[in-house]
Amino acid sequence: MTLPASWTSPVPVPDAAYRQQALDRQQLLTKPPGSLGRLEQLAVDLAAQQATHRPRADQVHMAVFAGDHGVCDEGISAFPRAVTGQMIANFAEGGAAISVLSRHLEATLEVLNLGTVEPLGHLPGVNNLQIAPGTANLAQQPAMTHDQVTAALCAGDAVAERAASAGAQLFIGGDMGIGNTTTAAVLACALLNDDPEALAGPGTGLDAAGVSHKVEVIRRALQRHGDNRDPLAVLTSLGGLEIAALTGALLGCAARRIPVLVDGFIVSVAALVAVRQRPGARAWLHFAHRSAEPGHDRVLAAMEARPLLDLGMRLGEGSGAAVAVNLLRAACSLHNSMATFRDAGVSNRED
Numbered sequence: 001m002t003l004p005a006s007w008t009s010p011v012p013v014p015d016a017a018y019r020q021q022a023l024d025r026q027q028l029l030t031k032p033p034g035s036l037g038r039l040e041q042l043a044v045d046l047a048a049q050q051a052t053h054r055p056r057a058d059q060v061h062m063a064v065f066a067g068d069h070g071v072c073d074e075g076i077s078a079f080p081r082a083v084t085g086q087m088i089a090n091f092a093e094g095g096a097a098i099s100v101l102s103r104h105l106e107a108t109l110e111v112l113n114l115g116t117v118e119p120l121g122h123l124p125g126v127n128n129l130q131i132a133p134g135t136a137n138l139a140q141q142p143a144m145t146h147d148q149v150t151a152a153l154c155a156g157d158a159v160a161e162r163a164a165s166a167g168a169q170l171f172i173g174g175d176m177g178i179g180n181t182t183t184a185a186v187l188a189c190a191l192l193n194d195d196p197e198a199l200a201g202p203g204t205g206l207d208a209a210g211v212s213h214k215v216e217v218i219r220r221a222l223q224r225h226g227d228n229r230d231p232l233a234v235l236t237s238l239g240g241l242e243i244a245a246l247t248g249a250l251l252g253c254a255a256r257r258i259p260v261l262v263d264g265f266i267v268s269v270a271a272l273v274a275v276r277q278r279p280g281a282r283a284w285l286h287f288a289h290r291s292a293e294p295g296h297d298r299v300l301a302a303m304e305a306r307p308l309l310d311l312g313m314r315l316g317e318g319s320g321a322a323v324a325v326n327l328l329r330a331a332c333s334l335h336n337s338m339a340t341f342r343d344a345g346v347s348n349r350e351d
């Protein structure tokens with residue numbers, strides 16, 4: 001099994017000519033220059049990414065990636081591991097937060113099971129890949145084999161290919177995996193050479209003693225792993241199946257010129273892996289919200305990312321990104337449909 005081409009290929013650059021045209025148009029619209037704040041930059045970035053005069057965020061392709069984490073053996077989550085599989089069934093039934101939000105946005109939602117401890121039977125609408133029965137316990141041994149991480153990256157790349165075929169104007173990835181705030185924190189510590197105290201948080205609801213224990217588990221994992229910061233080595237040793245698939249999807253979208261709206265802590269860590277591997281991928285990422293998970297700030301800062309929203313959300317599933325889609329839609333509508341000073345007969349500023 002070979003890595004997807006997007007793992008090593010040069011990343012395309014958003015279109016500079018369309019960017020300039022969009023910047024010029026923003027100056028002609030009936031408003032003081034800059035008065036729509038970051039909505040202006042959003043429209044300009046989307047115009048450059050989509051290589052169009054008329055950027056849009058109408059066709060949104062979403063995928064929620066699920067997988068189990070062996071590190072749950074260390075007692076690092078407030079919830080039992082079985083919830084991962086139970087939530088996959090909930091996605092299939094349409095009852096999860098991201099199910100509701102995808103309908104609200106009239107977006108496509110794919111559900112992928114990368115691997116649960118208990119194999120799932122057939123669930124309608126679930127792509128049941130079952131690469132492994134979850135990851136191994138990363139505090140004690142490498143989380144994945146080379147073949148497993150490769151399969152997960154390829155699964156994410158295949159989602160990006162389907163998004164491209166469907167004509168997606170925007171991609172959103174989401175995560176589901178009990179224990180994955182620990183996995184994401186370990187990955188961030190390894191890539192940023194940062195302190196577990198700064199990256200570990202309550203996740204689904206640990207108390208202070210639970211967070212201290214989580215920090216200790218993360219320290220053990222980092223000690224076992226050593227100081228290899230190569231993104232593939234870090235992902236294999238310390239990652240999760242769903243986080244690897246998210247990384248593959250984000251790189252796959254950048255390779256196919258699809259802008260991505262990044263969700264919270266977990267997806268941001270997948271983005272960090274992607275950007276460490278292919279720095280050019282950063283130009284395709286928008287950051288939706290600041291998660292309540294305290295480590296998110298460090299991960300955002302490492303990518304010089306300023307998220308759009310700060311709603312105290314800490315769910316994952318892609319939910320924060322889904323909520324931010326309406327801001328992108330508003331930015332595009334304003335850019336595409338506002339009158340210019342000349343068309344409306346409004347006097348422009350005097351200098």
Ligand SMILES: Cc1cc2ncn([C@H]3O[C@H](COP(=O)(O)O)[C@@H](O)[C@H]3O)c2cc1C
Pocket residue numbers: 076077078079083087175176177178179180181182202203204205315316317
């Ligand atoms: C019912 C439920 C639905 C979720 N949807 C996303 N998560 C989120 O919370 C989990 C990570 O937190 P921790 O590391 O503390 O286990 C992941 O499953 C993540 O996707 C959920 C968690 C629960 C309990």
Ligand SMILES: O=C(O)c1cccnc1
Pocket residue numbers: 181203204263264265266267291292293313314315316317
């Ligand atoms: O921000 C996130 O992605 C997050 C936070 C807590 C639990 N699950 C996900």
